[in-house]
Amino acid sequence: MPPVIEVRNLHKRYGNNVAVDDVSLTVEEGEILGILGPNGAGKTTTVECVEGLRVPDRGEIKVLGLDPRRDHAELTRRLGVQLQDGQIQERLEVAEALELYSSFYPEPADWRALMDGLGLAGKAKTRYAKLSGGQKQRLSIALALVGSPRVAILDELTTGLDPQARRDTWELIEGVRSRGVTIVLVTHFMEEAERLCDRVALIDAGRVVMVDTPAGLTERARIEHRIQFRPSRPVDDALLTSLPDVSSVTRRGELVVVTGNSDALTAVTAVLARNRIVAERLRVEQASLEDAFVELTGKRPDATS
Amino acid sequence: MSALSTAAPVTVKHGSATWRLTKAEIKLCVREKTGPLWGVGFPLILLVILGNVPALREPVEAGGPTYFDLYVPVIILFNLAILALTALPTILAGYRESGVLRRMRTTPVGPARVLAAQLVANFSIAVVAVALFLTVAGLGFGVRLPQNLAGFAAGWLLAAAALLSIGLMITALAPGRGPATAIGTVLFFPMMFFAGLWVPIAQMPPLLRNISHYTPLGAGMQAFQDTYQGHFPSAQPLVTLACYAVVCAIIAVRWFRWE
Missing domain, CATH: 3.40.50.300 (P-loop containing nucleotide triphosphate hydrolases)
Structure with missing residues (x-):
């Protein structure tokens, strides 16, 4: 057609x-x-x-x-x-x-x-x-x-x-x-x-x-997802950084913040589970269309057009 | 959102879209108030007031028409001038400014028919008004109808064509609604002067009288006066009116903008 x-x-x-x-x-x-x-x-x-x-x-x-x-x-x-x-x-x-x-x-x-x-x-x-x-x-x-x-x-x-x-x-x-x-x-x-x-x-x-x-x-905008959690027991950064889907690991107080691609969440939860660590207060920030918009055009979508 | 299921196409036999649009524009002209109030109501009141001034009921020359007799055609031209010079350009330039004509371009009807509907609407109001004025002047104050009615109708039609054409030219040339109203109003007063609203044309100095004969409303007055005396209007006023109608229409068409 x-x-x-x-x-x-x-x-x-x-x-x-x-x-x-x-x-x-x-x-x-x-x-x-x-x-x-x-x-x-x-x-x-x-x-x-x-x-x-x-x-x-x-x-x-x-x-x-x-x-x-x-x-x-x-x-x-x-x-x-x-x-x-x-x-x-x-x-x-x-x-x-x-x-x-x-x-x-x-x-x-x-x-x-x-x-x-x-x-x-x-x-x-x-x-x-x-x-x-x-x-x-x-x-x-x-x-x-x-x-x-x-x-x-x-x-x-x-x-x-x-x-x-x-x-x-x-x-x-x-x-x-x-x-x-x-x-x-x-x-x-x-x-x-x-x-x-x-x-x-x-x-x-x-x-x-x-x-x-x-x-x-x-x-396609390739925006990193942010995964944030409090491990139930201490976790070594290397454990997470070794994952190919993860690009960075930072700490904010007792919270661990992991960024990575869209598969990072699966990889992180899997490796935590294998090590018998519970991710408490788990929060995942996914890229929205708005993030993609900003990433691809370098501009904010404005309220007036 | 119950509309979803029911908003499916239904084939209803409608009256012609053009006719519906024309009826709507007539209704809108009445709601706009400029035309009905200043174009019909005000001159009607003026007619009644002037009819009650004894001095105006005296003949200008012994045995001839009274001053009041001369005012009836002035009132008729007043109506045409308000409708064509202020009401019409204000509405049409407003339609252009607010995007009504643009919106119409996206429908099967198109903006030209809106313009035509506005012309018909103002023309219709003018027809009603002239009948009303002649009736009130006749029944209320004993003013005889123009003796040459066909000539009067011809003169009136040409005057209406000339003035509506000028109104369209104003619409075409004015950048927006405000300027259109301003231009129409500024033109209205000198044009009414030359129609003899303040000083009868016959009492003007020769120079002004000559100018008057070549203005649209002055020519209209001449044509009307001929018909009151029982003649068909002479060629000069009719040709003058026709020239205004044609030239202004050409300018309007040439420079008209839809948005």
């Missing part, structure tokens, strides 16, 4: 500022691809080219076999879009907006169900301008899905949502995926990417650094 979205050697500059240097991506049918990267990495410009809102300077883009510029009208019927800064008419009420936007599409979703699902039913008669940031965000997600799209591109899905609303939205998105909708998620929340994404494309300075599963990405 051909990929749902195919981006090849995308290049886009604004004046002298290169927003996207060279991005190639494929998104397969039914998956959630996360686009992750620091501020100004070119994430939004990339998806805006895919949506047909911007004209690339170079490169090729196909979405469902369509050219986003030439076949824009056809594409809009099948692609749901949540823009990072796309507002709607400020005096339009929530229910009016959903009903109106659903009438734009040949086979719309049930907008009332979407409104309930996103917790907006109580705001049905509220004007857009009077909504809180989180409510506007939820409405914009509903509007992206109201046309029953085959592909949805969601830019900053849960920015501005409180933790509960964020989790509810994740559930909603999982439900959308289970109906076979292909989703591209631009995000800077590592937890969101780990929870939702089948694959993550890490973009930095206008280039794709790496594409992998969230776990694979963490693995």
